[in-house]
Amino acid sequence: xxxxxxxxxxxxxxxxxxxxxxxxxxxRVNDPVYAYLxxxxxEEQIAQLRTxxxxxxxxLVQYVDFLGDIVTLxxxxxxxxxxxxxxxxxxxxxxxxxxxTIPQLVITALLSIAAGLISAFYRGRWLDxxxxxxxxxxxxxxxxxxxxxxxxxxxxWLSEKLxxxxxxxxxxxxxxxxxxxxxxxxxxxxxxxxxxYDTRFYRAVMVEExxxxxxxxxxxxxxxxxxxxxxxxxKNAMIPIxxxxxxxxxxxxxxxxxxxxxxxxxxMGRTLINAVNSNDFPVIQAFAALFAAFFIVSLILTDVCxxxxxxxxxLS
Amino acid sequence: MILAALTSLAFxxxxxxxxxxxxxxxxxxxxxxxxDPVQGSTTYDNMxxxxxxxxxxxxxxxxxxxxxxxxxxxxxxxxDEGKTWRFRLKPGVKFHDNPCFEGGVGRNVTTDDVFYxxxxxxxxxxxxxxxxxxxxxxxxxxxxxxxxxxxxxxxYDAPVAGFRKINGLEFEIELTKPVxxxxxxxxxxxxxxxxxxxxxxxxxxxxxxxxxxxxxxxxDPSDWVPKRSLTVYRNxxxxxxxxPARDQWSREDMRNRLHRAAGQQVPFADRIEFTxxxxxxxMWLQFRAGNIGYVEVPAEYFEEAFDKRTKELRPExxxxxxxxxxxxxxxxIFRAFNMLDPVVGGYTPDKIALRKAMAYAVDLQEISDVxxxxxxxxxxxxxxxxxxxxxxxxxxxxxxxxxxxxxxRELLAEAGYPNGEGLPPIKFFANRGGNTPEQTELMxxxxxxxxxxxxxxxxxxxxxxxxxxxxxxxxxxFAWSSDYPDGENNLALFYSPNKAPGxxxxxxxxxxxxxxxxxxxxxxxxxxxxxIYEQMRDMVIDDVPYIGSLARERFYLINPWLVNCKPTxxxxxxxxxxxxxxxxxx
Numbered sequence: 084x085x086x087x088x089x090x091x092x093x094x095x096x097x098x099x100x101x102x103x104x105x106x107x108x109x110x111r112v113n114d115p116v117y118a119y120l121x122x123x124x125x126e127e128q129i130a131q132l133r134t135x136x137x138x139x140x141x142x143l144v145q146y147v148d149f150l151g152d153i154v155t156l157x158x159x160x161x162x163x164x165x166x167x168x169x170x171x172x173x174x175x176x177x178x179x180x181x182x183x184t185i186p187q188l189v190i191t192a193l194l195s196i197a198a199g200l201i202s203a204f205y206r207g208r209w210l211d212x213x214x215x216x217x218x219x220x221x222x223x224x225x226x227x228x229x230x231x232x233x234x235x236x237x238x239x240w241l242s243e244k245l246x247x248x249x250x251x252x253x254x255x256x257x258x259x260x261x262x263x264x265x266x267x268x269x270x271x272x273x274x275x276x277x278x279x280y281d282t283r284f285y286r287a288v289m290v291e292e293x294x295x296x297x298x299x300x301x302x303x304x305x306x307x308x309x310x311x312x313x314x315x316x317x318k319n320a321m322i323p324i325x326x327x328x329x330x331x332x333x334x335x336x337x338x339x340x341x342x343x344x345x346x347x348x349x350x351m352g353r354t355l356i357n358a359v360n361s362n363d364f365p366v367i368q369a370f371a372a373l374f375a376a377f378f379i380v381s382l383i384l385t386d387v388c389x390x391x392x393x394x395x396x397x398l399s
Numbered sequence: 400m401i402l403a404a405l406t407s408l409a410f411x412x413x414x415x416x417x418x419x420x421x422x423x424x425x426x427x428x429x430x431x432x433x434x435d436p437v438q439g440s441t442t443y444d445n446m447x448x449x450x451x452x453x454x455x456x457x458x459x460x461x462x463x464x465x466x467x468x469x470x471x472x473x474x475x476x477x478x479d480e481g482k483t484w485r486f487r488l489k490p491g492v493k494f495h496d497n498p499c500f501e502g503g504v505g506r507n508v509t510t511d512d513v514f515y516x517x518x519x520x521x522x523x524x525x526x527x528x529x530x531x532x533x534x535x536x537x538x539x540x541x542x543x544x545x546x547x548x549x550x551x552x553x554x555y556d557a558p559v560a561g562f563r564k565i566n567g568l569e570f571e572i573e574l575t576k577p578v579x580x581x582x583x584x585x586x587x588x589x590x591x592x593x594x595x596x597x598x599x600x601x602x603x604x605x606x607x608x609x610x611x612x613x614x615x616x617x618x619d620p621s622d623w624v625p626k627r628s629l630t631v632y633r634n635x636x637x638x639x640x641x642x643p644a645r646d647q648w649s650r651e652d653m654r655n656r657l658h659r660a661a662g663q664q665v666p667f668a669d670r671i672e673f674t675x676x677x678x679x680x681x682m683w684l685q686f687r688a689g690n691i692g693y694v695e696v697p698a699e700y701f702e703e704a705f706d707k708r709t710k711e712l713r714p715e716x717x718x719x720x721x722x723x724x725x726x727x728x729x730x731x732i733f734r735a736f737n738m739l740d741p742v743v744g745g746y747t748p749d750k751i752a753l754r755k756a757m758a759y760a761v762d763l764q765e766i767s768d769v770x771x772x773x774x775x776x777x778x779x780x781x782x783x784x785x786x787x788x789x790x791x792x793x794x795x796x797x798x799x800x801x802x803x804x805x806x807x808r809e810l811l812a813e814a815g816y817p818n819g820e821g822l823p824p825i826k827f828f829a830n831r832g833g834n835t836p837e838q839t840e841l842m843x844x845x846x847x848x849x850x851x852x853x854x855x856x857x858x859x860x861x862x863x864x865x866x867x868x869x870x871x872x873x874x875x876x877f878a879w880s881s882d883y884p885d886g887e888n889n890l891a892l893f894y895s896p897n898k899a900p901g902x903x904x905x906x907x908x909x910x911x912x913x914x915x916x917x918x919x920x921x922x923x924x925x926x927x928x929x930x931i932y933e934q935m936r937d938m939v940i941d942d943v944p945y946i947g948s949l950a951r952e953r954f955y956l957i958n959p960w961l962v963n964c965k966p967t968x969x970x971x972x973x974x975x976x977x978x979x980x981x982x983x984x985x
Contacts (some may be wrong), residue, residue, distance in 0.1 A: 113859070113861055113862050113865070114861065114865050115861050116861075117861045117862075117864035117865040117868055118859075118860055118861035118864065119526075119528075120528070120864065120868075120900075121440055121526075121527065121528035121529055121530065121531055122440075122531045122901075122902050123531040123534070123897055123900075123901040123902050124527075124531075124868075124900050124901070125900070126900070128527050128530065129868075129900065131523055131527060132526070132527070135526070161603070164432055165432060165433075165625050165626075166432070166433055166438070166603070166606050167607070167625065172625075175624075231680060234680060234681065234684065235680070235684065238684070239684040239687065239688055242688060243688075248688070252681055252684045252685050252688060252690070253674075253676075253681035253684075253685065254674070255627070344677050344678050345678050345680065345681060346681070347627065347674065347675075347676070347681060349624055349626060349627040353626065353677075354626070357429055357626055360859075362859070362861050
């Protein structure tokens with residue numbers, strides 16, 4: 084297995100270098116210097132700023148410099164916009180993002196797998212139809228609408244009715260005791276939106292499994308419904324489930340831009356969109372490099388997980 | 400029981416002790432980018448910096464168009480009609496206690512701090528964002544900046560011909576010529592006084608470790624969470640600054656009981672907690688929930704709070720004790736032409752006729768109705784309302800203001816393009832943020848009525864600036880907010896030495912205008928100066944280097960628990976005057 088992992092890592096190095104190259108090249112289509120100038124700049128001041136930003140060096144030199152940062156895992160260049168070391172910004176932004184994304188991922192996965200199983204098992208009956216209707220409805224409404232309505236009714240309106248602020252309208256404070264107040268509502272909104280897509284997917288997987296011979300055999304042997312669903316079917320449907328979950332893993336780090344913007348959560352999504360809006364190349368590059376690395380690692384881990392859950396899969 | 404459990408989980412933000420006065424205030428958008436005054440340029444940098452740092456002069460709270468001494472004992476004096484200014488610092492003004500000082504105790508502000516802080520503005524290591532403030536102003540200063548920036552190390556101890564130290568508290572500054580705006584510059588946050596020890600102690604991290612003389616201070620760098628929040632604490636050693644006297648307030652201000660703290664030492668708050676709001680809904684809901692003291696009313700909530708026709712506050716808000724306040728901003732929002740462009744630029748009668756035709760076709764009032772709830776002022780000329788040189792009734796006779804489609808078509812034919820025939824599509828550069836794409840679409844439709852085709856180029860801000868700085872944009876959308884309340888600041892946008900990449904992005908050039916501009920630089924307010932402003936305004940109107948103008952009116956709502964509040968955007972040092980009436984908290 085280790086040889087397989089090593090080989091996959093090796094194969095992915097050129098892909099990774101290509102991604103970084105592409106991101107850096109695309110960023111430099113526009114000249115960011117003009118966004119950072121004061122009033123009445125002279126040509127000398129523009130040139131000075133370009134030098135300060137490191138943009139006067141040839142592209143290849145900038146590329147190699149950045150690869151050096153990646154290899155040494157030290158994104159210590161300062162953000163052009165905030166003047167802080169990029170790595171500090173990333174380290175500060177990851178915990179708030181994970182306070183939202185991890186519970187969201189776990190709750191969504193558990194609920195949508197269960198809903199998918201139930202829906203598939205009762206295929207064509209009222210329970211299935213009701214669940215499918217709810218999921219399609221959930222998917223049909225924009226994420227932004229959920230956020231706006233959720234914030235208004237879940238936080239503001241509810242606070243007025245209760246006389247105390249159960250869920251914060253916006254804001255974030257670290258710590259377990261603050262989690263419910265600041266994070267529960269955004270997590271709930273995230274779960275509602277994600278469940279539609281996930282449940283439909285898991286239902287399709289389960290429907291395919293439920294038509295297989297081993298299920299017919301289990302039913303004919305008199306195995307209980309619950310056991311068929313949660314032991315036989317679930318175990319055999321693990322490959323697509325793992326694939327789906329693993330693909331979403333990198334997003335644990337990136338977070339949700341909309342949720343973070345509306346709920347004032349100082350996470351990675353908000354950091355990234357701020358960086359994009361202000362042409363803050365050091366932050367965007369570091370973010371892209373990090374995300375690409377996580378994505379590649381999660382793909383490799385997906386293969387490893389296949390082998391762990393399905394003895395027929397061999398990593399060679 | 401479940402409710403009780405949930406209640407225990409609910410967290411009440413910023414629990415203050417009974418004796419503490421805590422203000423919760425909003426910063427719209429993502430807040431400051433730096434707490435180092437010389438690196439700042441935006442309103443939000445200003446808003447944050449002035450809580451910790453102070454300038455020699457400052458705007459008055461009761462009348463923000465006037466300036467008064469802050470770190471000075473009295474207004475500067477001059478014996479040679481504004482060429483040389485003599486300053487006397489207020490004795491005993493201390494910097495915040497900080498580890499950068501010996502024993503961690505802040506020392507008194509001296510003349511050397513003033514010279515050091517002004518020199519920092521032109522040090523290339525600080526980004527040179529604010530050099531324009533002091534260019535061509537202080538005797539020998541441009542030469543000093545050039546020499547130091549060319550050398551290996553910027554020498555702050557090297558002399559400047561125009562700086563003359565008299566003693567630790569008194570000094571003179573000699574200018575190259577009398578420059579009237581100089582006193583305004585000394586009230587701008589970029590010229591705040593900083594201690595050299597702090598800059599050298601913190602190095603690159605100085606922008607996170609504000610050490611000034613201001614009414615509030617940081618206790619720890621983590622008090623500022625960029626893009627999220629900023630918490631500042633009362634400076635226990637703040638020098639003597641008093642709430643404006645009763646006679647400074649207008650009758651209307653007195654009706655709003657703004658005078659009741661007259662003569663009291665400030666600040667009143669022990670702590671201010673600023674929250675940055677990138678989206679408007681959370682800010683609005685936090686205000687409605689009573690969690691923040693005041694709010695700048697976002698356009699989409701305007702009709703919820705005000706009657707659109709009368710602009711009166713709705714009764715349900717009044718019943719809650721919420722107070723409304725509005726300010727006309729010193730805005731110059733315009734659509735500029737590049738005067739060097741071969742199609743729309745130039746000064747020949749046909750070129751002027753073309754630009755005038757377009758100006759007559761554009762209906763700015765419709766733009767105001769659709770996008771600004773009819774709250775903007777449409778006016779002629781580049782000088783915003785409330786300033787000398789602004790036309791009476793906002794109108795100048797003969798100024799090309801639309802919609803007058805017959806006149807527009809007539810002028811278009813005069814320009815050689817009857818019904819737009821033969822006129823190529825005109826590239827119009829605009830920032831793609833906010834509702835600019837929709838505004839551009841409306842303008843495109845308005846111009847299409849006379850046969851002029853607009854080709855919108857919706858780009859990010861950086862590309863917009865690049866296109867205008869490189870003189871490649873034939874037409875573009877721009878807005879200018881006056882740095883100080885003097886029409887000279889707006890007329891500078893048409894002074895030819897400021898051509899792109901300077902602030903004269905239309906690349907307007909008229910020798911007579913330049914001559915008059917150089918003349919007004921040295922003049923203080925007077926009927927003679929106002930007459931010249933009007934003459935210059937009319938020159939610009941005649942040549943039509945832009946279509947405009949618009950100035951926004953800003954509407955604020957103030958929660959009943961926030962007292963002494965009269966929001967202004969002229970300066971941001973007024974938070975020290977705010978107080979809290981805890982009995983009115985929700």
